[in-house]
Amino acid sequence: DIVMTQSPDSLAVSLGERATISCKSSLSILDISNNKNYLTWYQQKPGQPPKVLIYWASTRESGVPDRFSGSGSGTDFALTISSLQTEDVAVYYCQQYYSPPLTFGGGTKVEIK
Amino acid sequence: QVLLRQSGPGLVKPSQTLSLTCAISGDSVSSDFAAWNWIRQSPSGGLEWLGRTYYRSKWSYDYAVSVKSRITISPDTSKNQFSLHLNSVTPEDTAVYYCARVAFRVSPVWGQGTMVTVSS
Numbered sequence: 277d278i279v280m281t282q283s284p285d286s287l288a289v290s291l292g293e294r295a296t297i298s299c300k301s302s303l304s305i306l307d308i309s310n311n312k313n314y315l316t317w318y319q320q321k322p323g324q325p326p327k328v329l330i331y332w333a334s335t336r337e338s339g340v341p342d343r344f345s346g347s348g349s350g351t352d353f354a355l356t357i358s359s360l361q362t363e364d365v366a367v368y369y370c371q372q373y374y375s376p377p378l379t380f381g382g383g384t385k386v387e388i389k
Numbered sequence: 390q391v392l393l394r395q396s397g398p399g400l401v402k403p404s405q406t407l408s409l410t411c412a413i414s415g416d417s418v419s420s421d422f423a424a425w426n427w428i429r430q431s432p433s434g435g436l437e438w439l440g441r442t443y444y445r446s447k448w449s450y451d452y453a454v455s456v457k458s459r460i461t462i463s464p465d466t467s468k469n470q471f472s473l474h475l476n477s478v479t480p481e482d483t484a485v486y487y488c489a490r491v492a493f494r495v496s497p498v499w500g501q502g503t504m505v506t507v508s509s
Contacts, residue, residue, distance in 0.1 A: 307493075316497055325487055326436070331496040369436060373491050376451040378426065380436040 278303050278372050282381030288389040295357040297384045299370035304350045307374070314374040317346055317355045319366045320383075326369060330355065362388065391415035393488050393500035401482075401507050407475040411488030411500055418464045418471055419444045423492040427462060427473045429484040430502075437484075441491070442471060478507045 279302040289295040299315070306313050313333035318326035328337045330346035333353055343358040357364055365388060370381040397409035411425070418425060424443035430436050440452035442462045452460050461474045475482060488500040 312493070314493065325499045325502045328496050328499075335496075337496050367434070371436070373493075373497075376438075376441065377453050378428075378438040378441075378491065380438070383434060383436075 277377055278305065278375065278379050280370055280372055280379050280381040282370055282384050284384060285382065286385040286387065288387045289357075289360045290389045291362065292359050293389075295360050295364075295386055297355045297368055297370075297386075299348075299353045299355070299381050301351045301353075301372055303374075305372045305374035306350050313349050313353070314372060315346075315348075315353055316371045316373065317344075318369045318371065319364075320369065321366045329368075357386070360386070360388070391490060391498045393490065393498060395486070395488055395500040395503045397503055397505075399504055399506060401478055401505060402509050403479055403507055404477055407473070407478050407482060407486075407505055407507070409473045409486055409488070409503055409505070410470055411472070412468070412470040413490075414469075416490065418469050419466055420492075421445060422494050423490050425462070425464065425471045426489045426491055428487045428489055428499075430487070431484045439473070439475075480507050483507045 281300045283298045315333040317330040320326045329344050334346040345356050347354050367383045367385050369383050392414045394412045401407045424441045426441040427439040440462050442450050459476050464471045483506050485502045485504050487502050490498045
């Protein structure tokens, strides 16, 4: 199984400041045939299903604010919120869909400092 | 726009079978580029993939080792939906259950979630 390790577990950032979450996979999730990394970043707020923010590691989902960006390739990935807003308080998860079982990181809780 | 609508009971007795259905609109369960998944989220918050079905000339299935002996995912082409059946449930199966489309070519789509409690 591909293990997804997220860090930190929680993060407190001042409004308008940058927040960065790391996600590492135990095996490469890069498909060399098309140069796509099969990694999704989700945002989850209480009582709601996870919302797709980023897929293919760096492609922003339609309608997602451009302060959210994804980066990385192979085994090391990051989600960056360039200027934290109040509505960004949530738990963030990474997930690999390169091979079954699909696996998730443990989540990072983002709060306002 | 692809939408997944879940249905099924929110309360199941121990040792019985948990059954949920995910109705698909805007895509086909027989799509040759998508896979149809079930995922659950425990009360503690962790996300666990349970399994998937997909069609590539024939139907295929992958299941998580943790539930492999108890799970069946069934596509229904006549109703364009797929179902989850998890038998011999215990209180540890209490969770929010989600269906989801995962495809290499497009972004994932999730259902709204169903809270299932296992209790007598």
